[in-house]
Amino acid sequence: MAEDPRKIVARRWRIGAALTAVMMLGYFGFILLVAYGKDTAGYLLADGRISVGIVLGAAVIVLAPVLTAIYVRWANRHYDPAVTALREEAAREPGDAPGRAP
Numbered sequence: 219m220a221e222d223p224r225k226i227v228a229r230r231w232r233i234g235a236a237l238t239a240v241m242m243l244g245y246f247g248f249i250l251l252v253a254y255g256k257d258t259a260g261y262l263l264a265d266g267r268i269s270v271g272i273v274l275g276a277a278v279i280v281l282a283p284v285l286t287a288i289y290v291r292w293a294n295r296h297y298d299p300a301v302t303a304l305r306e307e308a309a310r311e312p313g314d315a316p317g318r319a320p
Contacts, residue, residue: 220303230297237285248278 252259252271259271 220307221300223304226297226300226304230293233289233292237289241281241285244278244281248274 251274259269259274261270262268263270263273
């Protein structure tokens, strides 16, 4: 028997919300650092060639595709198989599927 659709949707929502929260923390943390921590953001690294702000800005840019890859991997391993199982179960029980005559 396939998993309850509400559980599947709730799990997908939790994963999406958690990854969104991580991205927002990274982005707004960077913005707040630039706005209120100018000395910290301007601190030079690598013998004065690059600032902490530049490194953290690049990290925020890299964070987005990393979080996307995490979601895609999770969806491919968990969400998509659960939805496929649900669809297959609905196809076996034509009377219970919406839009189909019993």
